[in-house]
Amino acid sequence: MTTFSDLGVSKEYVKALKELNIVNPTEIQAAVIPTLLKTKTDLIGLAQTGTGKTAAFGLPLLNSIDAGRAEVQGLIIAPTRELVQQIQKQLFKFTKYLEENIFAEGVYGGEKITRQIKALTRPTHIVVATPGRLLDLIERKAVDITNVKVLVLDEADEMLSMGFKEDLNKILSYNKSRRNTWLFSATMPDEIKRIVKTYMSPDAVRIAVNKNALVNENISHLFVNTKIKDKVNLIIIILNKRKGERGIIFCRTKAGTQQLAKQLQDKGFSAGALEGDMQQKERDKVMRAFRNESLQILVSTDVSARGIDVNNLSFVLHHQLPDYLDYYTHRSGRTARAGKTGQSIALIIPGEMQKVLDTQKALGIKFREMTV
Numbered sequence: 001m002t003t004f005s006d007l008g009v010s011k012e013y014v015k016a017l018k019e020l021n022i023v024n025p026t027e028i029q030a031a032v033i034p035t036l037l038k039t040k041t042d043l044i045g046l047a048q049t050g051t052g053k054t055a056a057f058g059l060p061l062l063n064s065i066d067a068g069r070a071e072v073q074g075l076i077i078a079p080t081r082e083l084v085q086q087i088q089k090q091l092f093k094f095t096k097y098l099e100e101n102i103f104a105e106g107v108y109g110g111e112k113i114t115r116q117i118k119a120l121t122r123p124t125h126i127v128v129a130t131p132g133r134l135l136d137l138i139e140r141k142a143v144d145i146t147n148v149k150v151l152v153l154d155e156a157d158e159m160l161s162m163g164f165k166e167d168l169n170k171i172l173s174y175n176k177s178r179r180n181t182w183l184f185s186a187t188m189p190d191e192i193k194r195i196v197k198t199y200m201s202p203d204a205v206r207i208a209v210n211k212n213a214l215v216n217e218n219i220s221h222l223f224v225n226t227k228i229k230d231k232v233n234l235i236i237i238i239l240n241k242r243k244g245e246r247g248i249i250f251c252r253t254k255a256g257t258q259q260l261a262k263q264l265q266d267k268g269f270s271a272g273a274l275e276g277d278m279q280q281k282e283r284d285k286v287m288r289a290f291r292n293e294s295l296q297i298l299v300s301t302d303v304s305a306r307g308i309d310v311n312n313l314s315f316v317l318h319h320q321l322p323d324y325l326d327y328y329t330h331r332s333g334r335t336a337r338a339g340k341t342g343q344s345i346a347l348i349i350p351g352e353m354q355k356v357l358d359t360q361k362a363l364g365i366k367f368r369e370m371t372v
Contacts, residue, residue: 007033009059012097017055020093026052026339027209035205036060036182042204044196045184048216049155049330050309050337051209053184054090057152061126061182062091064150067100070123072144074104075151077131077171079158080306081108081280082287087154088128102126107143109133110280117142131159131167138171145171148179156185156192158306161326165191172199186329218336222370223346223356231319231347232263237372238317238345239269239297246290247315248298248305250331252322260319261299271297274304302327311337318346321355325362345370 001024004014017023025033028047036043037060047053061074078084088106095102104126107116113136120127120143127134127143137143151172153159159168172181172195181200185192196204226234235249251257254275261273272286272295283304289295291310298305302322313335322328335342346367348356356367 002030004029004033004059008037009033010063012099013059013062013094016094016096019096022052022055026056028052028207029056031207031209032056033059035207037063039205040180042180042201043182044200044204044206045182046186046188046206046208047184048186048209049333050216053154054087055094057154057182057184058087058091058094061150061152062094062102065102065125067098067102067125069147070125071147072124072127073147073149074126075134075145075148076126076128076154077134077152077159077168078128078154079130079162079164081110081130082306082308083155084108084128084130086309091126091128104128107133107137113137113140131164131171135167135170138174146175146178148175151179151181153181153183153185153195156183156195157187157189157326158330160189160191162303162306168195186333187326216333216336218339218341219332219344220341221332221344221346221360221365221367223348223367224370224372226347226349228349232260234347234372235260235317235319236264236267236269239264241372242315245314246293246296246310247313247317248300248308248331248334249317249319250300250302250305250322251319252301254301256319257299257301264297264299269297270295271299274298274300276301276303302331305334306330308334309337310334312340313337313342315343315345318344321346321348321352321359325359328359329363 004017004025028051032045065073076087078087084106088104091104102125103123105119105124106128108130109132176199251260254277257275258273261271264271274286290298316331316335332344360367
């Protein structure tokens with residue numbers, strides 16, 4: 001088995017990784033880390049969520065920082081507040097045994113900008129940010145990105161589908177000649193290809209891990225035939241069979257999310273709702289409870305669950321299949337992370353079988369019928 005030392009990662013980082021139970025590199029880490037440690041290059045990484053991208057770009061980025069220079073040398077842009085917080089935490093943990101301090105600051109919407117402006121007056125080497133908030137801070141001259149050596153775009157396709165195209169173009173047009181750009185994406189739509197062509201070197205290294213698998217292969221895809229009025233009872237039966245297991249249930253609407261969470265709570269399940277109309281404080285509270293396992297089931301809309309990276313989720317349940325295939329990929333990708341297996345279970349009502357067949361064909365996966 002390859003180790004991180006074999007990839008060229010220094011012993012201080014290896015020690016910190018070991019404490020986080022990260023011992024053997026994943027496929028993307030093994031492919032990306034040696035290249036980025038040895039050469040100053042642009043890079044395009046095609047990989048699903050949950051494959052260990054943060055360490056793949058985080059370790060080489062930390063390695064490129066000159067801790068003696070108190071300026072922003074690294075910039076990581078990610079689609080959601082949750083993902084930004086998570087990446088920043090990971091970087092902090094990776095640097096535990098370094099002799100010099102490397103400071104990473106996370107900035108995102110939904111929190112007072114004045115607090116973030118103040119935090120950025122301290123020495124900061126790496127800024128992890130959502131696109132909109134970063135642009136706001138650049139325009140207010142609260143952050144200077146002219147000395148950035150490495151810019152990382154994480155989940156680039158997510159950022160575009162969430163409407164950050166303009167913001168990204170503005171950010172990418174700053175200091176392009178002086179930096180390397182590392183772009184990570186699960187899919188390669190035309191808009192991403194355009195970003196690559198406009199802002200990245202034609203010699204960029206391209207790395208794809210299991211590129212034919214649009215969906216993580218450790219997930220089994222199941223469907224259950226039911227009727228609208230029976231859905232809640234069916235969900236309760238499924239959850240009772242999975243006592244002690246954790247998962248996310250996806251609903252299409254905000255109201256439906258709240259309603260289902262309430263119905264499950266009334267039946268004694270440890271469930272919480274996550275949707276866009278909730279106050280940020282409430283959302284953070286639910287996410288904290290879900291992360292520290294005091295909450296077993298999360299009922300969520302598609303947008304709210306983006307960028308949530310919680311390990312040990314054994315299933316995701318679709319109250320109904322989403323309208324967009326991308327959403328199916330993102331939903332099911334919340335389970336089977338970090339090499340584990342998981343189930344993606346869809347509730348199907350009469351007339352929806354065609355959707356199952358279309359999803360199978362488009363994503364190259366196989367659904368099995370599950371009887372309850």
